[in-house]
Amino acid sequence: MIAEKTNTAQVIIDKISSTSSKVNFIDNDKLSKALLYLENKGIPTNKHEEYKYCNVDGIFKKEFKNIEQKLNSVTDINKYKLNNALTIVVVNGNYSEKLSDKLILKGLHLNAFSNLDNDGKNLIGTLANVESDAFVALNTAFCGDGFHLKIADNEQLQMPIHILYVSSASAESLVNPRNIIELGKNSEATIIEEQINIGDSKVFTNFLSEKFIGENAKLNSYTFQNEGNNGYSVNTNNITLGRYAKYDNTTITLSGTLVRNNHQVVLAAQNCEAHLNGFFSTKSNQLVDNHTLMDHQMPNCESNELYKGIVNDKSTGVFNGKIFVRRDAQKTNAYQSSKNILLSDDATINTKPQLEIYADDVKCSHGTSTGKIDEAAVFYLNARGIGRESAKKLLLNAFAQEVINKIEVEELKEKILNLFENEL
Amino acid sequence: MISIKNLHASIGEKEILRGINLEIKAGEIHAVMGPNGSGKSTLASVLAGRTDYEVTQGEVIFNGKNLLDLSPEDRAREGLFLAFQYPVEIPGVSNINFLKTAVNEIRAYKGQEDMPAKDFLALVKEKQKLVELDGKLANRSVNEGFSGGEKKRNEIFQMAMLNPKLAILDETDSGLDIDALRIVASGVNALKSKDNAYIVITHYQRLLDYIVPDFVHILYNGKIVKSGGKELALELEAKGYDEIKEKFESLES
Structure with missing residues (x-):
């Protein structure tokens, strides 16, 4: 274009x-x-x-x-x-x-x-x-x-x-x-x-x-x-x-x-490895756009991506994940996953996996899901005496922690978890 | 304990409960039986407050309060417990964190302070034994990757932790092998007291060999069509539901 x-x-x-x-x-x-x-x-x-x-x-x-x-x-x-x-x-x-x-x-x-x-x-x-x-x-x-x-x-x-x-x-x-x-x-x-x-x-x-x-x-x-x-x-x-x-x-x-x-x-x-993880939480009119490119040029390499987002109000989240597997990059393992939760009817998620594969002996996969908060889970928590707000917090926290828990610097992880929880 | 009067409930245009009357006192166990589609699980869901159903008529008084006016969480806080037929998997939320939140929200509702962590863990240990639940399961995400039997045992474990006044067991026996059934039933029996009551919803007599009911009700087409003692369940087991179906279908037409 x-x-x-x-x-x-x-x-x-x-x-x-x-x-x-x-x-x-x-x-x-x-x-x-x-x-x-x-x-x-x-x-x-x-x-x-x-x-x-x-x-x-x-x-x-x-x-x-x-x-x-x-x-x-x-x-x-x-x-x-x-x-x-x-x-x-x-x-x-x-x-x-x-x-x-x-x-x-x-x-x-x-x-x-x-x-x-x-x-x-x-x-x-x-x-x-x-x-x-x-x-x-x-x-x-x-x-x-x-x-x-x-x-x-x-x-x-x-x-x-x-x-x-x-x-x-x-x-x-x-x-x-x-x-x-x-x-x-x-x-x-x-x-x-x-x-x-x-x-x-x-x-x-x-x-x-x-x-x-x-x-x-x-x-x-x-x-x-x-x-x-x-x-x-x-x-x-x-x-x-x-x-x-x-x-x-x-x-x-x-x-x-x-x-x-x-x-x-x-x-x-050859034999190198890359992992990209992302978590974003947006509100009001924010826009967070994660564009990734994994360019597999040589054989026997591995890449993995996990991006998760929670979008609220009128905000927008974007994930665009491109994976190139060049002709020489045989035995490539490349995975990609994007999961999102919409908390408002006015929030938007755009997610697009783009796989371009020119080698024939590779394992590549991608998955994406976008949905609202799981009402069956909310009801289950409600039925145990947990109020709606706490139930939502528990579920959103759990959703975010799959990514946040990948942080191995304890001090940073705690700081981010606290900031995130206070925003909920 | 609970008094259900002329309860009608619909989902969309379809009326599923068509005038349920049921009186349950503390210390009693009531079994509700009936063929598929008779409204057993709807009754359980309506009592627990699932919003998919609309109550169109009737009232439910639970310990002096109008149950139908309460949110699902307040019903639980008042002492109602539903053991789900299909317990929900909640990835990322540990069983322990979930139960701690539940215990403390119920306590807060009653104006009590949070349970001290030490007491809470002691309680977990004690109640786990009751349903022979592996300690490791407590640290796993709620129901995630649990076998069918583990999920049902987890329901009874949660019941033991929350110590409800009225527990509704919705087909807790479905998908259980005989050993799991025995564990679940002995858990229930151990928790039974003169101060609490149970509604046991089941298709089969099998569970009632272990959890012996004081009363058995047969639900058909949204109404309780027959009530009796525990022998009624045996009778049903021997004859099946056909006789009841025929009798009431001819009556209605």
């Missing part, structure tokens, strides 16, 4: 260009390609196949008419820290050395983009192609001074790393956080990425992460999105896996007016 282009991108380009200096850690060739792509393609509307249920252009036009880039500085993030993790803080897209913990763990190397040597700079944009998506282009053109984090070969981090993306503005603003995370061979790490908005104004976060998981390395990754009504975000994750590597991600979205997650995993070597 040819997507109609609007002038939204041009408006953004003009506004942001006038307030920010040129990105000096991405080469000129990439920068001009990014701008060109953005100018040519524009911000996607719902005419764009990949954004059919997520009209970002429309949201920009309506909610970000006056981008003023009035970004606040942030001085204290202590109450958002986890007790038992190393914290890396990014404020409005820029890595903050001051607010971040000293990275005292052996084998851990962190550099702001602006401090990278040429090899490091050249890594930026190797997984996220500027000509693949408007938001990759937008991020590239106006990228914040993010960071490159490397876990050395053979290092197993004993403590989770908690990356806190804080946005704060006093007028409509757009931020472009970005990072590169590299796990050396045989290394292992747990990384929590959390997004919060602590200002009193709307912020559009256009996040981009490129993650390289080396041979036999293992990344336990958690994404926690809780930006509240002022939060609007498109989050792109590009992951590539080496031989015998393992990537597990659980993404929990508890708030945000718009949350679009593009999660693309390339199983680029």
Whole structure:
């Protein structure tokens, strides 16, 4: 489908260009390609196949008419820290050395983009192609001074790393956080990425992460999105896996007016494994859209996806799960499941599995279900003296916990469970 | 205990209960028998408060309260218990968490504090023995992956935990082998007292060998057409329902 282009991108380009200096850690060739792509393609509307249920252009036009880039500085993030993790803080897209913990763990190397040597700079944009998506282009053109984090070969981090993306503005603003995370061979790490908005104004976060998981390395990754009504975000994750590597991600979205997650995993070597889990709970007019891509390029790999959502009021949940099984990817095992509960007659779920299989010896399956709360179960609980509200809470909690319980960082799990239960 | 007068109930356009009268006192066990489609399970569902049915006439007084005015949860809190014919599987909700919530919501209704965790666990242990339910089942999700027999034993276990005044056993014997039947029946008998009462709904005499009723009622076409002592069940077992069907069909036409 040819997507109609609007002038939204041009408006953004003009506004942001006038307030920010040129990105000096991405080469000129990439920068001009990014701008060109953005100018040519524009911000996607719902005419764009990949954004059919997520009209970002429309949201920009309506909610970000006056981008003023009035970004606040942030001085204290202590109450958002986890007790038992190393914290890396990014404020409005820029890595903050001051607010971040000293990275005292052996084998851990962190550099702001602006401090990278040429090899490091050249890594930026190797997984996220500027000509693949408007938001990759937008991020590239106006990228914040993010960071490159490397876990050395053979290092197993004993403590989770908690990356806190804080946005704060006093007028409509757009931020472009970005990072590169590299796990050396045989290394292992747990990384929590959390997004919060602590200002009193709307912020559009256009996040981009490129993650390289080396041979036999293992990344336990958690994404926690809780930006509240002022939060609007498109989050792109590009992951590539080496031989015998393992990537597990659980993404929990508890708030945000718009949350679009593009999660693309390339199983680029034999015997690697990826698991994506997601849970979202939406209210009022929120829109949460999880777009995943599992790209099986090599034989003997496994992928598994479980996405669950509870949608209330007039909110919308989207799951689009694409699985590519390329011609060489024999003996692929790929599973996908999407389950949703509608709590209101005005809530919407759009779910679409897309399997493209070019190899003949594979096991692939997908399943999806959307329904209301199970009234037979509610009655059963009522018949034991449990009131309707408590019964609903028990059932929704049980539904959510299938995903939330996959979080192995106890402190984070408890925090999310408490926040979720209080919202019920 | 409970007094049911001229109870009529319909589902959609179809009238299923067509004037039930039944009086049950504390300490009594009443068996309700009848062929398929006679309205036995509807009676159980209407008493428990299932909203699929509409009560069109009649009243039910349960311990001085108008039962039909109460929500299903308040009926349970007042001491009514339905052992389901088809217990519902609830993935993700553990049996223990479920029962703890039930026990404490019933206590809150009576103005009592939550049961201390230690007492609750002691009670679970004690009542599990009654129905020979494996301790592991208590930690599993409610009824999920339970065999037919385990589900029915779980119903009786829940009954034991909640200690109701009136328990309605809706075809608790269906799908049970003889050993499970014996376990379920001995659980019921152990819980029987002069202060509580039972309505035992069944097709077969078999269960009534173990749970001996004081009264037997035959439900046919939405009405109780015959009542008697426990010998009535034996008579039915020997003769079947045909005689009753013929008699009342000719009467109605």
